[in-house]
Amino acid sequence: MIVTDKISDIRNIIKEQKLSGKKIGLVPTMGYLHEGHLSLVRISKKHSDFVAVSIFVNPIQFGPNEDFDRYPRDLERDLKLLEKEGCDLVFAPSVEEMYPSELLTTVNVDKITDKLCGAFRPGHFKGVTTVVAKLFNIFTPDIAVFGQKDAQQVAVIKKMVEDLNFPVEIIKAPIVREVDGLAMSSRNVYLNSEERKAALILSKSLKEAEKLLLNGERNANTIIKKVNEVLNSEPLCKVQYVSCVHPDTLEDLTYIKDKALIAIACFIGTTRLIDNILWEEKYNAKVYDEI
Known part of the structure; x- marks a missing residue:
């Protein structure tokens, strides 16, 4: 090398x-x-x-x-x-x-x-x-x-x-996650043990979004509301944004027709973390990669 x-x-x-x-x-x-x-x-x-x-x-x-x-x-x-x-x-x-x-x-x-x-x-x-x-x-x-x-x-x-x-x-x-679901990030090293546990709320909230999608929900506002509810249930989590957008144009969606990116940014303590899921209607599932 x-x-x-x-x-x-x-x-x-x-x-x-x-x-x-x-x-x-x-x-x-x-x-x-x-x-x-x-x-x-x-x-x-x-x-x-x-x-x-x-x-x-x-x-x-x-x-x-x-x-x-x-x-x-x-x-x-x-x-x-x-x-x-x-x-x-x-x-x-x-x-x-x-x-x-x-x-x-x-x-x-x-x-x-x-x-x-x-x-x-x-x-x-x-x-x-x-x-x-x-x-x-x-x-x-x-x-x-x-x-x-x-x-x-x-x-x-x-x-x-x-x-x-x-x-x-x-x-x-594709996103690579820890065994417990936290998206890997160099900034995870900033988290203390209590914050590290609290940070799991990000992937948990996106799992709830995935459940809604699997059950046929396509109203973006309904999905955003659910994700916010889950995130706000964690006292150490301060939500910066929750968005449902088209993954190419990043335009806000009101209704999911073909594909969507559900993206979040939160502060856990003083550490800013991001996470997302990419959804494609033709697969009726999350898309893990484009390889």
Whole structure:
């Protein structure tokens, strides 16, 4: 496994791999890897010949009162996990390598970034799309794998790729959960034992939404109301939003016809957590992946 912090190294390595006919897969991460991240690496291995992972805590996607400085980092641990998975290349740049001078050019996707998390984190998705566009230009991957847990991020990146004609296929991977149902997240490390137990209310509320859907409920407001009721039953949970939207456009739904994304964001103590389920009518079931 090759590890570098230099853009020039990445360009040279990828050029060599492409000349030998290799299909390049990219998994962008912010590190502090868990099983969810590793599942993306495995999916990338299925769809490409050479798997690259970026590890970069991107400062421009964090707001002024967010957790950039305390975001968990452990590069040595991450590298051991990636080597075990058979990763071929890891890019772990410094902030100075990615942003060597004042950043005057950014990439912004309108409309769908104003909803869900974007409504509460102004500028966040502009930071995401800008760094992902940079990574796509650095790696020129054939495929890139992102997790469904960040469903809005997937929709935003897909739209950026479509609008700007990036020659990369975006693959969405299923949410990976702990045995008790909590969606895996690097931020789970912030939770104390009481909060960790309380955090199960997120997946519990989505299970109730799934039950309603399985029983034929298609009124979005009825589903939203039920999810809110369950979330509000937990004293440590402060709901930020519960939404039922189309997974591609992120437009609010009043009635579910073909597919829907039921997305939630909550604070458990001071830790912000997100979760969602993707529903497709033709399967009358949750959709776990698009692989």
